[in-house]
Amino acid sequence: MTALTVFRLAAYVRSHRVFQSLLLALALLAVLHSSRAPRGEEAGVLADAAVLIVPVLAWSARSLLDTEPDRQRELSAVTVGGRGRELVAGLVAALVTCGALAAVGLAAALLLGTSARPSPGVLATGVAMHGLAALTGTALGALTSRAVVRSPALSIMGLVLGFLLMLLISASPAYWLTVPLVVWMRAANDGDLVARFPELAAVSLAWCVLALTLYAWRRLRH
């Protein structure tokens, strides 16, 4: 299964699709960190960076999963001994890609966005938020990949609307229905991000697990 993950990452890099996501991420980071935030707003910078990179991560996960022709996906499933393993290998490859891009985002936030070193608690929360962003991007990208949504137009609309819906719902009292992105940012600005993080992380993880389960069900139901 690791060999299949490597194969999918190699195809993603060799097809040069990875550069689309990388350029998009770099453009976003350049705009986001064009001026440093004042001292004391480190938590806000890290939360904003983790939230705003989610659509880019979803795009890259979708792009990685769609690199492989449908027929190759079938050959890979036969080769590694089952569709379940093929599915997991694809998701791991997408998560690795999202993790790498999220790490670039985190590094940019720390080096270019903040005026002071964040406290260890805020730094750890920032790292965890970027990890959750990678997982959220993987789940959203997987749900809008070609194996689930055949039409490219519907797929890209699903990705953008999915992210907007995530923002809208998380700005409402029913924020626990989705990854509470807006609550991450609000909590960071109110200074209680570290205190509220366990609750917010649990809600985020639950949504990601649900979304990935839905993806697996859609892929394996026949």
Add this chain to the structure above:
Amino acid sequence: MRLSKVSFRYRRRDPFVIQGADAELAPGDIVELTGVNGAGKSTLLRLLAGLTRPTKGTIGGRPAVVGFAPDRFPTGQPFTVAAYLRHVSRMRGGARWEPWAERLHMEHLLATPLGELSKGGGHKVGLAQALMADPGLLIMDEPFAGLDAATRAVLPDLATEVAGRGGIVVVSDHQGGLRALPALRHWTVADGGLDEPSSPAPPPVPVPDELVTVTVQVPAGELPRFLARMRGEGYPAREIEESAR
């Protein structure tokens, strides 16, 4: 391996593509699957390979290692032939692919990007990736289409080798490329049903010391009947292609 009352449809309310298929496959079996276009041959092959689950019924006892050679190999991938086969070899736990490149006459293609392969070239890559791990179940979808004569001639031997090791070989084939094999089983798919005619294969011909090839000229209209009669008597008769006449 056993298929019990296997039915399949793509969506609820769609008609069944395969309906109530019952069959048993024993180690060493070589099966030729025929049927008109759209009859459901590829669907049946996907079911056998485990790529699709039956809507009803079960498929049990599938060998652990399956090789699947598709009718159209997906060439739209950013690898050369050798790089692709190396990746598949790693997925297969380090299976050796080099001997297959030699046997399938594709050594000159190894440095070619997949996207630049001809249909036959892509087909060979599909065969090599299916064969490299010594599959216990080898499924080939139209393997003779687009292949050069030298490689076509090798395929019956490859099928016999896999079967000789105790593997099961299922081949969808319109061209009768395996008809010369003595113990060939025939399956036909028609109207969703899977059928195995009771006396399908010609009786095995005792192999004489020396085989000779004869040419017989037959009026075109009588050809199918003539070929059927010859095969009925155990001779591996076949029509020579138009271009070779």
